[in-house]
Amino acid sequence: MRSSAIIRLINKRILGVILILFVSGIWLSGCSFARKDPKIEDDTISLSVLYDDSRSFYQDYGNYINMQYPNIKFKVISSDPIYNSDRPVKESLTDLVEKEQPDLLFLTQYQQQILQETNALMPLKALLDSSVLENMPQGVRDLLGYYGDGDFNSVAEVFSSEALFYNKKLFEQFSIPVPDGSMSWADFSNTARRFTNTDVLGLYTASMDPSVLFVKMGLSDGLSYLNKDKTHLTMNTDGWTKLAETVKSMYMDGVVNKAASASDNDFISGSAAMTIAQVGLYEQLVSMKVPFEWGVVPLPASDHSKIPIDLAKLIAVNKNSVNGEAAASIIEFIMSDPAIAANSRASTSLLPTAVATSTDYRESSNPLNFMYTLSANININEQHDRLQSMPEDFIQSFFPELTSRMGDIIRGEIDSRSGLMEVESYGNTLLQALKAK
Amino acid sequence: MKLKLVMLALIVCLILISCSSRDGGDDFEKDKSYKLKVMAADEQSFMTNYGNYVKARFPNVEFQVIPINQIFGDEDLQESLLQLVAAEQPDVFVGMPFFMIRMLQDSNGLVSLSNVIGKDTLSEIHPGVKQLMEHLGEGEIYSIPTSFISQVLFYNKRVFAEQGITLPIESTNWQEFLQLIRRFVNTDSLGLYLSYSDPSALLTQIGQSEGLAYISPQSHKVTLNTDSWANIAGMVKELYREGVINDWDSADSSDLFLQGKAAIMVGDSSYYTQLEAANLPFEWGVLPLPGADQTKIEIQPEGLVAINSKSQHEAEAVRFIRFLLSDQMADIINHTTNLLPSALSFSYNTDANHPLHFLYTRDADTFITENEERIFSMSGDFQKYMAETMKRMVLDEVGLREGLQLIEEFGNNQTNK
Numbered sequence: 001m002r003s004s005a006i007i008r009l010i011n012k013r014i015l016g017v018i019l020i021l022f023v024s025g026i027w028l029s030g031c032s033f034a035r036k037d038p039k040i041e042d043d044t045i046s047l048s049v050l051y052d053d054s055r056s057f058y059q060d061y062g063n064y065i066n067m068q069y070p071n072i073k074f075k076v077i078s079s080d081p082i083y084n085s086d087r088p089v090k091e092s093l094t095d096l097v098e099k100e101q102p103d104l105l106f107l108t109q110y111q112q113q114i115l116q117e118t119n120a121l122m123p124l125k126a127l128l129d130s131s132v133l134e135n136m137p138q139g140v141r142d143l144l145g146y147y148g149d150g151d152f153n154s155v156a157e158v159f160s161s162e163a164l165f166y167n168k169k170l171f172e173q174f175s176i177p178v179p180d181g182s183m184s185w186a187d188f189s190n191t192a193r194r195f196t197n198t199d200v201l202g203l204y205t206a207s208m209d210p211s212v213l214f215v216k217m218g219l220s221d222g223l224s225y226l227n228k229d230k231t232h233l234t235m236n237t238d239g240w241t242k243l244a245e246t247v248k249s250m251y252m253d254g255v256v257n258k259a260a261s262a263s264d265n266d267f268i269s270g271s272a273a274m275t276i277a278q279v280g281l282y283e284q285l286v287s288m289k290v291p292f293e294w295g296v297v298p299l300p301a302s303d304h305s306k307i308p309i310d311l312a313k314l315i316a317v318n319k320n321s322v323n324g325e326a327a328a329s330i331i332e333f334i335m336s337d338p339a340i341a342a343n344s345r346a347s348t349s350l351l352p353t354a355v356a357t358s359t360d361y362r363e364s365s366n367p368l369n370f371m372y373t374l375s376a377n378i379n380i381n382e383q384h385d386r387l388q389s390m391p392e393d394f395i396q397s398f399f400p401e402l403t404s405r406m407g408d409i410i411r412g413e414i415d416s417r418s419g420l421m422e423v424e425s426y427g428n429t430l431l432q433a434l435k436a437k
Numbered sequence: 438m439k440l441k442l443v444m445l446a447l448i449v450c451l452i453l454i455s456c457s458s459r460d461g462g463d464d465f466e467k468d469k470s471y472k473l474k475v476m477a478a479d480e481q482s483f484m485t486n487y488g489n490y491v492k493a494r495f496p497n498v499e500f501q502v503i504p505i506n507q508i509f510g511d512e513d514l515q516e517s518l519l520q521l522v523a524a525e526q527p528d529v530f531v532g533m534p535f536f537m538i539r540m541l542q543d544s545n546g547l548v549s550l551s552n553v554i555g556k557d558t559l560s561e562i563h564p565g566v567k568q569l570m571e572h573l574g575e576g577e578i579y580s581i582p583t584s585f586i587s588q589v590l591f592y593n594k595r596v597f598a599e600q601g602i603t604l605p606i607e608s609t610n611w612q613e614f615l616q617l618i619r620r621f622v623n624t625d626s627l628g629l630y631l632s633y634s635d636p637s638a639l640l641t642q643i644g645q646s647e648g649l650a651y652i653s654p655q656s657h658k659v660t661l662n663t664d665s666w667a668n669i670a671g672m673v674k675e676l677y678r679e680g681v682i683n684d685w686d687s688a689d690s691s692d693l694f695l696q697g698k699a700a701i702m703v704g705d706s707s708y709y710t711q712l713e714a715a716n717l718p719f720e721w722g723v724l725p726l727p728g729a730d731q732t733k734i735e736i737q738p739e740g741l742v743a744i745n746s747k748s749q750h751e752a753e754a755v756r757f758i759r760f761l762l763s764d765q766m767a768d769i770i771n772h773t774t775n776l777l778p779s780a781l782s783f784s785y786n787t788d789a790n791h792p793l794h795f796l797y798t799r800d801a802d803t804f805i806t807e808n809e810e811r812i813f814s815m816s817g818d819f820q821k822y823m824a825e826t827m828k829r830m831v832l833d834e835v836g837l838r839e840g841l842q843l844i845e846e847f848g849n850n851q852t853n854k
Contacts, residue, residue: 058772067493067765339493346484
């Protein structure tokens, strides 16, 4: 053989061996054929996690993460003690994080706000793969940006949205046009009232308290009642008054349920034309295979590009964490793992935010698609957060008063304007008393 | 050239073999679709505790869950159960209570797992657990618990030091244990704290760990008025009278051991996890429960799995059970239930220094299990009567022998009904 041919043969051999080693290397390292993140697959990694409690953490996330990455050792720091102490949550939470310095934090919206204020969270945009944030549903992204004061200091793996569900069969039965995403609350009320004097409810509400519907409408329309400083309450406005009238007309025409449903939920049992509910109702209706055609549309609002968005659980990284990269990799895993998504969906009926786990919903033909494309009605979250930080005394005194006044308004014992004026003055008295303390 | 190809083929084969044996050659294969019918309490708890993890590992496995909670209110549970099984023909039973497993076992409804689960898997299960299941299956293993409960003693080192009482280094019999407890009389600390303080339960527990039973196996005749039982009853009475054990109707229901006010506590592995997470300001340790035979512990089987003898998918059912007994699932089970996994791969067993390690090296006290079953089969009225009478004995409202006699008679009248 000529020397060049021998050289070529040897090179081929070497190439062959290299190829074999390369292939076997891949196979021997990741026999499970699932793509592992090289940043967290080797060595023991210890991460501390702030969660409700250890069991829930493992059940919701930890066990699934460990199935892929058994080398990650979690230490769970329970946030339960915060709610068992007599100190305000704000203080206990800040102290707990300060003392324990968890790497990864799972937070409620309110908890996130507290830690955002004390600058305890690591900005995530640079840490996470850009696709994580880019592919978030529009409303979720809006809300995350709002909670991060423009930055992204947390992400959400699941989200919820409140919407309007309607029973198509009943609308057809009475020849009433079905609701669509362009309704105002006045339109909504008119639609519900078309079911007067039928044996069908126009609207089924789980709460039965007219003031709940009243406040919901107002927040959806961009109104507020508590100012930013939480020093003043305003309800004596044209906006609120108009809505009080709207609620009144619905109750006076008897189209809203006044008592608890005998069957648990009049909408599900087919005796209510509409209901306002969280997205979990969608899964319920599907799995129960209800015997009527139904639909879901965005909640009425003054701005139809916006819908209520709720983030039950936010995931963040501690600003002081030395394991930021590992924590970020875990967040990316949580966002992409179909087993975690399936578990979340089964236990909570929340919608997944990540692209990988929500492909169905992102089809334009999917009834819930609007929940992925519309913006967040941030006013609603803002008002809720403002209220959350109020002392229990205020909440437990003000809202029963509001309920009582709404009842008076509906019964015609007082006109809307006057009723709201009384509520407003009652609320302001409470606020002044609080300030004095 | 040929040699190179042969070597290539050999290397590829070796890779394939090592890869597949790492996964476990008996795992669900990736390119097939599997469907398993599962009978469990309800779908949600099955999926949350087991199903979701199987699917995370093997997305090609589908479950159909037949919930048994639908028959819980029925008059004749056995009939309803057997009818449901006949109608639905599940492949596996998961997390069903043992008395239901026994009903299926007795009607030849279960596959003998000893024969099908494989030597490898069997060798990976806690020998005491295996022994217990063989006993309950009358020589064959018809169901395997994925986890178990066993109680231990927790002791507060600081309380012992403060009272100048020597820490026990090992457990002995109940006589010595109770004498130790009584050394805490007239101190600020309780000798023994029980989260459920009931003198009749304590009497039973002490008796059975010393090999005594008051219900005879065949006739279920109650025999309590004996010297041995009177001796134990006397010891229990003294504990309560001297105030070294917490009262049964104490107004304070908070955990006195956690508060550092008790020398010793009886609890299980979930209590261990609780203590660890509590970051207590005192050092604490673990000891086996007292008992005449320290080579045995009581094992309460949990998360039982079994295979329907009429299943057409026995091979898949076996793979499923093997996965539930794997080291991955062991950690998962412990993290979510705080119970002890039956798998020997679990860290409490592999780490010889773990305080609960001894729970993996002891045999099952089948006597206690049998006795518990017999007690369970007695009427609620009897158990209530026994509890009330024991309390009266402690309070000196009735003499020891007299009280035991009364309980005996009540129990035997009940059986005769």
